[in-house]
Amino acid sequence: MKKLKNGIFLSLLLLVGLASCTDKKPASKLVINEVLTDNVSNFQDDYGVHSGWIEIFNKAYSTEDLAGCLIKVSSTPGDTVTYFIPKGDVLTSIPPRQHSLFWADGAPRRGTFHTNFVLSKTDDNWIGLYDSGRNLMDEIVVPGGILKANQSYARVTDGAEEWEVKDDSEEKYVTPSTNNQTIESNPKMENFEHHDPIGIGMTITAMCVVFVGLILLYVCFRFVGKLAVKLRKRNAMKVHNVTDKDEAKERGFGEAPGEVIAAITMALHEAQGADHDVEETILTISRVKRSYSPWSSKIYTLRETPHRK
Amino acid sequence: MGDFLNFLQNNLADFWTYTGFYNATVGHVVMILVGIFFIYLAVAKEFEPMLLIPIGFGILVGNIPFNLDAGLQVGIYEEGSVLNILYQGVTSGWYPPLIFLGIGAMTDFSALISNPKLMLIGAAAQFGIFGAYIAALWLGFDPMQAASIGIIGGADGPTAIFLSSKLAPNLMGAIAVSAYSYMALVPVIQPPVMRLLTTKKERLIRMKTPRAVSHTEKVMFPIVGLLLTCFLVPSGLPLLGMLFFGNLLKESGVTRRLAETARGPLIDTITMLLGLTVGASTQASEFLTWDSLKIFALGAFSFIVATASGVLFVKIFNLMLKKDDKINPLIGNAGVSAVPDSARISQIVGAEYDPGNYLLMHAMGPNVAGVIGSAVAAGVLLGFLV
Numbered sequence: 001m002k003k004l005k006n007g008i009f010l011s012l013l014l015l016v017g018l019a020s021c022t023d024k025k026p027a028s029k030l031v032i033n034e035v036l037t038d039n040v041s042n043f044q045d046d047y048g049v050h051s052g053w054i055e056i057f058n059k060a061y062s063t064e065d066l067a068g069c070l071i072k073v074s075s076t077p078g079d080t081v082t083y084f085i086p087k088g089d090v091l092t093s094i095p096p097r098q099h100s101l102f103w104a105d106g107a108p109r110r111g112t113f114h115t116n117f118v119l120s121k122t123d124d125n126w127i128g129l130y131d132s133g134r135n136l137m138d139e140i141v142v143p144g145g146i147l148k149a150n151q152s153y154a155r156v157t158d159g160a161e162e163w164e165v166k167d168d169s170e171e172k173y174v175t176p177s178t179n180n181q182t183i184e185s186n187p188k189m190e191n192f193e194h195h196d197p198i199g200i201g202m203t204i205t206a207m208c209v210v211f212v213g214l215i216l217l218y219v220c221f222r223f224v225g226k227l228a229v230k231l232r233k234r235n236a237m238k239v240h241n242v243t244d245k246d247e248a249k250e251r252g253f254g255e256a257p258g259e260v261i262a263a264i265t266m267a268l269h270e271a272q273g274a275d276h277d278v279e280e281t282i283l284t285i286s287r288v289k290r291s292y293s294p295w296s297s298k299i300y301t302l303r304e305t306p307h308r309k
Numbered sequence: 310m311g312d313f314l315n316f317l318q319n320n321l322a323d324f325w326t327y328t329g330f331y332n333a334t335v336g337h338v339v340m341i342l343v344g345i346f347f348i349y350l351a352v353a354k355e356f357e358p359m360l361l362i363p364i365g366f367g368i369l370v371g372n373i374p375f376n377l378d379a380g381l382q383v384g385i386y387e388e389g390s391v392l393n394i395l396y397q398g399v400t401s402g403w404y405p406p407l408i409f410l411g412i413g414a415m416t417d418f419s420a421l422i423s424n425p426k427l428m429l430i431g432a433a434a435q436f437g438i439f440g441a442y443i444a445a446l447w448l449g450f451d452p453m454q455a456a457s458i459g460i461i462g463g464a465d466g467p468t469a470i471f472l473s474s475k476l477a478p479n480l481m482g483a484i485a486v487s488a489y490s491y492m493a494l495v496p497v498i499q500p501p502v503m504r505l506l507t508t509k510k511e512r513l514i515r516m517k518t519p520r521a522v523s524h525t526e527k528v529m530f531p532i533v534g535l536l537l538t539c540f541l542v543p544s545g546l547p548l549l550g551m552l553f554f555g556n557l558l559k560e561s562g563v564t565r566r567l568a569e570t571a572r573g574p575l576i577d578t579i580t581m582l583l584g585l586t587v588g589a590s591t592q593a594s595e596f597l598t599w600d601s602l603k604i605f606a607l608g609a610f611s612f613i614v615a616t617a618s619g620v621l622f623v624k625i626f627n628l629m630l631k632k633d634d635k636i637n638p639l640i641g642n643a644g645v646s647a648v649p650d651s652a653r654i655s656q657i658v659g660a661e662y663d664p665g666n667y668l669l670m671h672a673m674g675p676n677v678a679g680v681i682g683s684a685v686a687a688g689v690l691l692g693f694l695v
Contacts, residue, residue, distance in 0.1 A: 202439065203440075206690065207436065210682050221530070225423065225526065228522075228523050268667050
């Protein structure tokens, strides 16, 4: 019967677990963050050349490696170019919440971050980022025609869903290898400074959360406690063969026995120092008696001095 | 010969500029005296010796003057120095959760489980945190700094270090030293507040004997505790997760060796390193500021508010309880989570008025609830401000 119950429980657990699984693709840690197709006077590479670029952002709070990943680009159907990000370059590791910039200059011999393709300045560019297992991590179609020279197509903020054209204006500036929006303040803190300068709001909300947390524990363990007492009482009644509840209550079934309370009280009494009487402070040095043994005798442990005969 | 003597003289003069005597400032002397005072308190008065000896000695270590421009890599703030490497446990916040692991493995939550309403006292005492938060804002600290200072009122050193390392790393030294100092001074701070806010009749209340708690309940507590509190405040996970994990090691009954390591060698090692490095982080140049003085004043204030709010909460709570279920308000102070000192204070003050009234076991309830409460409060502050 017990096995059957366990079986049913495990089956239900499995069923619930399976039901909660969805086909939803797990969120990728590496995403395409900003793309600039027509670079006339924007950021230049180490060779002093102005080329289009693709910025990849690590959304995670752990270091991610791009080595072995693929960047695929297509501007007209059927002309997909694939760039294999070389292995063995330590710079392909992107620290948490940082960026990596790839130059679309068609010159892969210039280094790891120079791809074998060039982005179209007039047509739509489809860009796909694949992991080393050839699974698509992120893709974007950069609309052609709407981007002027030195303008980029980027996520509004790092890793955000929405994209916009960064026209290098005061608010929408092009940001190769840095955050799409510079964070100059702590908005949460500023909110508190603005709306709750005295701190009353924080006090009330935070104390409510603390109380809710401990009230939940209280409610839970009040229920558990009652259940435990009931079970103990029922077991005690079974052991003593008592069926009458009033009798069980009278005999104190399910409550801590008096000896336990006495033991706790005694322990507390002792902990307060009652276990020590007044110690005598006079030191007496008494002679230590050592009984004779040939094993400890000095004469047997000394070697005899060699003498000439 | 003259050249050689000249060479020796220059060498000695150069060496002199490296010595502590040459580089000492009044600030160093003041801090060294503070360190010696801490050691005195620990040795002569036995105030929290496990904390004050490492911190006091750490203050001495951190305030040995040396030539900062020499690049000797000995100071705690010099990257790559031994002390700096040990200090990483504080700045990256991984010492406090390990301490919580040990605390969990040595804490018996039975008193709380047998009388769960005592948890609410642990929650009420957290008003100390927010009282100090309001006062710190009033004194001109920004919300993040104020939250870090406020957490001193939680009377929980590891929590204070954990939160300040995230919100206000520049104030961490002063906050940690203040938190630990006031925890050591609980026997001085709390009794007058307790006596002031209670009547003689209230101090004589005898509470019902707590019921025996079953093994199942004890095993359930860390699991349910973790799920309930961390679902509500996930930002408290490092502290609460380790606290309840340590407790499960203890209560499961099948991982005795792990529990003994957690509550023995592990917590001892971390306590030494934490105390020493926190003490050493109080370099005079960084520590002796007006802000530090304000933090010390706010720390005392937060302890007083926390004690008062715990005691007053019990008094109000008693109005709703039946005559037999009344709680002695003298255990209200134990909501301040300085375990087990504040519970011991409840016992001592209670015994002054009725020597046969054993409040210690009752006071342990709010005391450990205070640990949970302050960790939850830290999680809330972290969630709100980061």
